[in-house]
Amino acid sequence: ISRFEKDFEKGKCIGQGGFGKVYQCESLLDKQSYAIKEIRLKSKDVEELEKQIMECRNHAQFVHLNIVRYYDAWLECDNSSSIFTTHVLYIKMELCNDTLENYIQKRMTGVYKYYYGFDQKVMTSLIRAIEFLHGKRVIHRDIKPNNIFIKSNDGQDTILLGDFGRARNIQAEKFSADTDSSSGMSSNVGTFLYSAPELSSNNYTQSVDIYSIGVVLYDLFNASYTREERIVKLNELRDNGKPSNEFSFRFPEIARIIHSMVSTKPDKRPHAKKLLTECKSLEEIERDEMDLLTGKT
Numbered sequence: 155i156s157r158f159e160k161d162f163e164k165g166k167c168i169g170q171g172g173f174g175k176v177y178q179c180e181s182l183l184d185k186q187s188y189a190i191k192e193i194r195l196k197s198k199d200v201e202e203l204e205k206q207i208m209e210c211r212n213h214a215q216f217v218h219l220n221i222v223r224y225y226d227a228w229l230e231c232d233n234s235s236s237i238f239t240t241h242v243l244y245i246k247m248e249l250c251n252d253t254l255e256n257y258i259q260k261r262m263t264g265v266y267k268y269y270y271g272f273d274q275k276v277m278t279s280l281i282r283a284i285e286f287l288h289g290k291r292v293i294h295r296d297i298k299p300n301n302i303f304i305k306s307n308d309g310q311d312t313i314l315l316g317d318f319g320r321a322r323n324i325q326a327e328k329f330s331a332d333t334d335s336s337s338g339m340s341s342n343v344g345t346f347l348y349s350a351p352e353l354s355s356n357n358y359t360q361s362v363d364i365y366s367i368g369v370v371l372y373d374l375f376n377a378s379y380t381r382e383e384r385i386v387k388l389n390e391l392r393d394n395g396k397p398s399n400e401f402s403f404r405f406p407e408i409a410r411i412i413h414s415m416v417s418t419k420p421d422k423r424p425h426a427k428k429l430l431t432e433c434k435s436l437e438e439i440e441r442d443e444m445d446l447l448t449g450k451t
């Protein structure tokens with residue numbers, strides 16, 4: 155008998171990735187809601203199964219406020235098809251309400267719950283999460299709005315980094331030139347816009363994550379009105395290696411930080427630790443800039 159079916163009430167599908175679907179589930183025992191990722195693989199696809207198991211081994215190590223909490227994983231066999239056996243890997247995680255990608259898209263259409271300080275909170279949370287990961291000598295390698303989660307609790311939002319499918323330990327002698335097998339959803343802007351130019355070269359450091367966070371912050375602070383506008387702005391950032399003049403005029407301090415984060419020279423990008431110390435003062439400066447903009451001086 156399936157442990158999944160025995161212990162959980164399967165709710166709605168809340169996401170779909172390259173191999174799996176993510177469901178909102180309630181534990182029949184503790185009555186709490188969880189996000190459970192269900193990855194179905196043909197038995198012979200051992201290589202992919204190993205990859206997915208690596209993802210939970212990576213994820214399982216991290217307990218941090220700004221990292222989606224991993225709880226448990228288990229493997230089941232589905233013999234219901236007479237032709238082949240299917241391995242099903244279940245990953246039980248903390249349930250989040252939304253992704254940053256969704257949020258940015260909703261904000262474009264006007265149905266967003268923008269509130270003062272949200273963007274700063276994302277910045278601080280991402281820097282905290284990455285400072286923690288980098289301290290453990292891990293590179294996430296896939297930071298983008300689709301892998302950043304929002305959890306709302308009593309009107310309080312927490313921002314969490316998730317999806318450790320591409321995370322690597324820095325000690326690994328060599329990074330395999332893995333192809334990204336997961337297909338991005340059509341409505342999302344291209345993943346490559348968020349990834350550091352040197353990432354495909356197999357010669358990179360933790361600074362690839364800093365680059366990605368820089369792009370995410372630009373994407374977030376630079377509220378666009380259409381998908382096209384959003385893509386144009388992100389392409390400009392990538393091509394010019396710095397924020398637009400207009401952006402720099404509006405947010406001089408944020409622009410300066412983003413500029414350093416998206417440098418084409420990886421060793422010029424600031425370390426997470428340094429960014430963290432800048433964060434607090436940055437929050438204050440940004441608030442002043444916002445006040446100036448809205449005339450609340």
Ligand code: ATP
Pocket residue numbers: 168169170171172173174176189222247248249250251252253300301303316317319336337338339
């Ligand atoms: P992709 O390649 O699109 O990034 P993936 O196979 O790596 O997908 P995930 O990113 O882990 O899979 O999850 C896919 C989607 O499921 C997410 O974009 C999100 O919408 C949803 N999701 C995943 N984990 C959670 C969670 N803990 N809480 C809420 N939703 C989640």
Ligand code: MG
Pocket residue numbers: 171300301317
């Ligand atoms: Mg993902």
Ligand code: MG
Pocket residue numbers: 171317318319320336
């Ligand atoms: Mg993934």
